[in-house]
């Protein structure tokens with residue numbers, strides 16, 4: 419130790435062992451392949467991780483799927499509310515009874531999650547017992563079969579497009595979900611909308627390599643936490659929704675979600691800590707784009723867009739907008755995908771794992 423303080427023998431041994439531990443720690447950190455998933459709220463980060471779990475993890479055993487039932491119920495109640503509120507007269511005149519039962523069990527002020535940091539918190543704070551939904555099954559189902567309710571649902575789909583895909587998915591499966599012994603299947607799990615609170619780590623193993631995959635909350639108010647996760651990251655998967663051009667952000671509905679996503683990407687890709695980090699950009703929710711463009715033409719929102727209102731042209735434009743934010747020589751891989759499409763996601767998840775392994 420030239421120039422350093424002299425150490426006695428036992429101190430030297432201790433120091434060597436600390437050095438060794440540090441070295442092992444460094445090696446271990448180096449061995450750990452870390453994938454950080456970033457993107458705006460609702461872009462599909464957690465859904466992408468669910469696909470990794472299906473490919474390289476425990477594939478959601480039945481015992482765990484059962485515990486997701488409460489979130490399916492919660493999504494369902496949130497989906498039913500706007501429809502119930504619009505129904506003035508049902509065919510058989512039973513509206514008043516079912517509606518008041520529903521409102522009594524699920525007070526409007528307790529539904530939804532604006533401003534909360536997690537659903538777990540919501541449940542305990544607001545004391546909403548979603549399992550009560552099964553006790554209302556018969557009433558809810560007869561209401562659901564009512565012609566005027568069906569008409570309102572169809573109109574809502576037209577009016578709001580497929581903005582809340584979970585609503586369309588769970589409402590179309592209402593009968594199965596309200597049956598006794600219901601257990602969510604993999605498709606239900608992929609459709610559940612459960613915003614990530616703070617930061618969650620997932621470990622996967624593939625061909626003897628251990629991967630740490632880090633999921634974050636995409637809300638603007640939570641993004642200050644992202645930077646603390648940059649150290650030691652092997653690659654970043656940044657996800658944006660192709661339908662975000664027609665949506666406002668979670669906290670501020672007047673802030674265009676695509677613009678917000680572009681600016682978040684711009685600040686992450688130019689971050690000094692990430693100079694040597696691989697980037698993969700996923701343009702997600704491709705399955706929804708065609709319908710959304712028909713409902714909300716791209717140029718009606720993005721004023722300087724002069725191209726055709728066609729999926730391929732719009733995707734190219736969005737891709738170029740992201741590319742403009744890459745100011746260095748950095749190579750970014752782009753992929754267009756639908757995170758809920760399990761067979762379609764297989765080759766993509768493989769490619770991403772291969773890409774971080776090669777680093």
Ligand SMILES: Nc1nc2c(ncn2[C@@H]2O[C@H](COP(=O)(O)OP(=O)(O)OP(=O)(O)O)[C@@H](O)[C@H]2O)c(=O)[nH]1
Nearest residue numbers: 459460461462463464465609613614636703756757
């Ligand atoms: N139709 C469709 N729905 C999708 C797709 N990807 C995600 N979703 C749905 O979009 C909703 C939001 O997805 P999440 O994965 O929870 O979004 P997130 O980015 O983790 O959001 P935060 O945790 O709030 O930051 C869920 O209901 C998903 O089922 C897709 O490709 N197509």
Ligand SMILES: [Mg+2]
Nearest residue numbers: 463464613614
């Ligand atoms: Mg999430």
